Amino acid sequence: MGEYIVLAVTLIGILGIGAQWLAWRTNMPAIVLMSIAGLIIGPLFGILRPEEQFGDFYRPIISIAVAVILFEGGLQLKFSELRGLGRGVGQIVFIGGPLAWLFGAIAGHYVAGLDWPTAILFAGIMIVTGPTVIIPLLRQAKLSTRPSALLKWEGIINDPIGALAAVITYEFVITQYGESLPAFQVFGSLFVGTILCVVWGVLIGLGLAEVFRRGWAPEYLKAPILLSAVLLAFEMANLLQEEGGLLAVTAMGVAMANSKMPSINQIRHFKETIAVLLVAGVFVLLTANLTPQILGQIDLKIMFFVGVMLFVVRPAAIFLATIGTELKWSERALVAWIAPRGIVAVAVSGLFAASMGPDSGFEEGGLMVPLAFAMVFATVVLHGFTIAPLGKLLGLASDAPPGVLIVGASPWSIELAKKIHDLDVPVLVTDPNYRALRGARNAGIPTYYGEILSEVSEHHIEFVRYGHLLALSGNEAHNSLVCTDLAPELSHNSTYQLSAGGKDDSRTSVSFALQGRSFLSDKMGLEDLLQRHWAGWKFQFTRLSEAFPPESYLEQLDDEAIIVMVQRRQGLTFQTAESPIRLQPGDRVLSYVPPEKESRKANAPVDAEGKSEEVRQIEQRKEEVIDDVTP
Template sequence: MVDGAAGQMSPVMAIALVGALGVGAQWLAWRLKLPAIVLMLLAGILIGPVAGVFDPERDIGPLVQPMISIAVAIILFEGGLTLNLHTLKGVAQGVRRLVFVGAPLGWLLSTLALHYVAGLSWESSAVFGGIMVVTGPTVIAPLLRQARLSRKPAALLQWEAIVNDPIGAMAAVLAFEIVVLRYSAAESTGVAAFHLVSGILIAILVGVAAGILVAWAFRRGKVPEYMKVPVLFVMLLVVFTMPNALLHESGLLAVTAMGVLIANANLPSYDEMRRFKEHATILLVSGVFILLAAGLDFGDLDLLTWRAALFLGVVILLVRPATVLLSLIGSDVGRKERVLVALTGPRGVVLVAVAGLFGERLADLGVVDGALIAPLAFALVAATVVVHGFTLGPLARALGLTGAQRPGILLVGGSRWSTALAEAIKRTETPVLIADRNRGHLRPARAAGIPTFFGDILSELAELHVEYSSYKRLVCVTDNDAYNTLVATDLGPELGRDNVFQLHRENEESTRNSLPATLGGRQFAQGLSYDELASRHREGWEFRVTKLTEAYGIEEFLNARPEAVIITVVYPKGELRFPKKGTEITGGDGAQVVHFSPPKRDSADPAPQAAADDSR
């Protein structure tokens, strides 16, 4: 409940408010096709410093910082879980350059910008410059999801963000230790260096050892299935806190190493763990951004001058591009990818959390401008999130580094009738790809000029060579009902269950053969099975495209072709709809109906007024 005198709400109510606003902002961003991070920042600022309804320190108290620290650790661990080494194929050299050359170079250039542009002391500039190496998986992941980048630039940005996060924290620790030596004679240089190096090595060893232990226990069945996620969470907390006791922020390095090792251990339950962690991360990212924005004090921002605004411009337009372009000189990364990565460098919660911590410590040591680091960090996060949130998508489209502009269809299963279907879909200017494990099944498609993928759509090879961002709908049309169900079930969480379809299974109506709703995809071809489609195709049925007009709408089409099986309706903006049998179908001027119809009669076509009817 709310304390009327102090305007304070209970911690439970405060946490519920944070969760509702965070998830609500992400849902609203999805509906409005806006950057989710921008809406989360706006929501936090509105309920915090603007309206004064929620103050994290007042309403939640001393738990705020531990909550943020644990959330950051879980976010980095989940990021490490996404870094399977096979995704490095084709981008390995670029990632190495961005990490081993880009991180030190970015630290140097950021330090110079902080000192000469923002006006900070060398001590504060060196510490904050190290933190600025971080680009932030908390903001990169939502931006990549919205912009639908092609695989190579997305992999570069994702690997750089996750790997450089702990590196940036370690750079800040190194700079801070040097500042401590200067302001305190308590430790010798040798002792401080030993403390730093040993702390980093121990963090890496702890993370690797924990990853090996988890992989061994899960693979050998030492942990029951229902306890795997709880065990993973507890192990994560232990791995994060142990190295931190020796060296501040080294736990971030440990959990990242643990995540990467588990990601490459080929565990049977890896996908389930990763998806659960992704869901947890969405909640945590939402909560952390709301907490940080709501805890902002406008009085702290008053400490910033015009030099802060100039600094933000220099970082976005000079420091980030120079760091990336110089790092990638002579690499195999293409020119367009270099430009996109160079102009994309949003910062996230790790930077704000770590910067606030070190700012306070510098101020305690007597570095006067240490108090400027926290507000400057928040301004940097807000500026980069807004700028890159609104420019990444348009920039990627201008460079041709996104999936297809119109949502495409991925057909799993090659045959003569699926090739005919793909040809009809292609006439609507909708991208289409046919994938099959049998090279012979793809011969008709290749002869017709339809793009194909030879291999299992569930294989690692498919992840490397199929641009999933170009295809919004997956349709399983093989002659194997069990395989169709497997593919639809496995890829459903990735593409969205509403976007995954499969052919009607034989004898599905019988109790003995029916499956629960959690398995398989949605109904395709209005309930026809593979054998029914193949048989009708042999009898002369054809896949056709009919364009609707104001004079010839969907009702006229249905009346003229009562036997037609509507496969999909393609609307003018490229949206696709796969109608189920018995559902109402809508379609107006400009819509195109892809349908499976009997052979044309010799008599006049019953609908000659259709502008481009049955184009072949």
């Protein structure tokens, strides 16, 4: 079957990425679709038999993929963010995790019928709640800050902790069964090996950070060097302690995430891309490797075990761990229920199941993979479809539509924020100039005083509440930087910015590749909008209908007027140079219109230079306003 390896890899890649794309289009859990794809080509039709086709390479492929995935998870963990979350995260992770491990092992042995080594190993793996699963669910549910932060960081921190629990159990079991050493000697060896692996990973991470910080590696080589270093850290740690590479790469990622490197975001995005590819491939690979005989082992006893893990083990561990914390009852209840398992749980289960099968003396070791898939399916489906309703029921999620984040407080942007606020759509105006935010505060509009690009802003702004970004400062470079930085969080299609003062100059304009979508027009800058503002232009809402269709509205609209956005059942749609709005009956249109022509023609006193009071006011305030809204 070796001649079909390239075809098998191609098929796995197409199915994995295709499943993730379909999940994005349908808003369904990607893991479920990837698993279905693997089941179809594997045990259902027998098109792909990974272990036969890849042979001796099957286990190393899984190992390397898990290593890169864990490293990418470590890159997301920054200690500065954890400090702002109180005791909740610490107790959930360091008290709730061991409790869940203990309760899960007891359930695995007495409910699922696993032998003690397999039950303890599998319960350790099930500590992992999977950031690749929980973060998309949090975006969908729009939870409030504290429960969202708890679930997010529990998932990130639990990746290495679950791996550590599995490695410790595996090493202890294999050593005891193989060499019959005393328990204290085994634990001593594991402790020393674990410390060495973690130190090795930290040293490589800090060393690479120093190399990148000093400029000893060109930009185009940083990503390849990093990927090679991950593999080096993984393999060398495995030589120190079997499966210790999982700890080393996680420690390496955490060390680099907390090093002040100017290129950390680019590295993080590259590793995220690699991780997405590997997640897709590994999940399809592991699912396709299941056989009808293995799936047939998932009986009522196994399903009862899954139910005990969901309804007894997790709630008991969380409620006990959060005693004495500042968390409210509703927050504890939500966190106790939401614990979706993801790719790491399945991949690590597959990794250890290959070494703990019947050939190694563990009759139930082969059950870990189908058990892991049963847990993933149950948690992803149940938690994915219940997190939003439960969050709203407990008062921890918002019913409001996706909000608008406005960066840059000017008189014009504040007036726009008022109109959006009138639609009962969440809106937040941010600016590093406290005086510029005064108008928004006086109007009762939520504000954030600070630099939106600062890491501190992540602690104070609930980004999950906002589906649109309007970068409206007077500095095009800053607008572009904001759009580039927040695009991965909000999607590029939902980031908009003003151009550089309405000028199309190749010397001063920012590269198109770095910009958000051109808000209103590619020749419309803040200065142009402020001139209209001081000239008396106003925002105006109009409802379109069958009786008053778009054609009639456009005929009555002033030739100089600007259509800013429309409100539809699906949400807000903003005017852009790339995709002008096509009006439809039922739209609620927000336009920016000039004052009545009669009022503009009214006699007004002029000075010796022939300038009216209106013109003098514009010129007087122009520089002051631009200074206020420019970072």
